[in-house]
Amino acid sequence: MRLWSLHPCYLDAKGLVALWREALLAQKVLQGGTRGYTRHPQLTRFRETENPLAAIASYLRAVNAEASARGYHFDHAKIAPLHSRAKIAVTSGQIACEFEHLKRKLKIRDREKSGQLNSIDHPRPHPLFRIVPGAVAEWERA
Numbered sequence: 001m002r003l004w005s006l007h008p009c010y011l012d013a014k015g016l017v018a019l020w021r022e023a024l025l026a027q028k029v030l031q032g033g034t035r036g037y038t039r040h041p042q043l044t045r046f047r048e049t050e051n052p053l054a055a056i057a058s059y060l061r062a063v064n065a066e067a068s069a070r071g072y073h074f075d076h077a078k079i080a081p082l083h084s085r086a087k088i089a090v091t092s093g094q095i096a097c098e099f100e101h102l103k104r105k106l107k108i109r110d111r112e113k114s115g116q117l118n119s120i121d122h123p124r125p126h127p128l129f130r131i132v133p134g135a136v137a138e139w140e141r142a
Contacts, residue, residue, distance in 0.1 A: 002018075002019070003022060003026060003042045003043075003046075004098060004102070004126060005090040005098055005125055005126055006095065006099060006102060006123055006124070006125065006126060007066075007125060007127070008062065008063050008066040008067075009066055009124075010099070010123060012110040012113040013070075014109060015106075015109075016067055016070070016072070020060075020067065020074050024060065024078055025037065026042070026043055026046070026056055026059075027057065027078075030043065030046060030047070030052045030053050030056055031053060041139030041140075041141065044139050045090075045137075046059075046088075049084065050086065051082065054080075054082035055086070057080040057081070057082045057084070058083060058085075058128050059126065059128045060078075061079060062126055062127045062128060064079065084128075087128065087130040088128055088130070089130060089131075090125055090130070090131055090132070090137075091136070092131050093134055094135075094137045094140060095123060095125060097136045097140060099117070099120075099123045103117050
């Protein structure tokens, strides 16, 4: 499971679809609807919020907005009817780590998208996150 801290605009089509599916799985886990993935480290930052379900729903809405902007039709009815305005802190080190990880993946999977990322020095975070100074997160396994 990879719940990117990066803005979904950096993902290729396969990555965006995978993110949608994985975030829906994360929502199901946080709702208590699965027995698997319950201890997945990527869920830690959502669980640490005041309302984890609202946080993952807001995360999913931003992914859905990116998909819609690209002309994809993800089923927004699958998103829990909750909202969170709170931003989750993500470290600059985590953003940098994820961006390098994504560039490596895209170099193999989508050279055109990979080339577009090479000119970006300061990648934007997913709209749910705000960047704070710091190293790579403890839960990161990239």
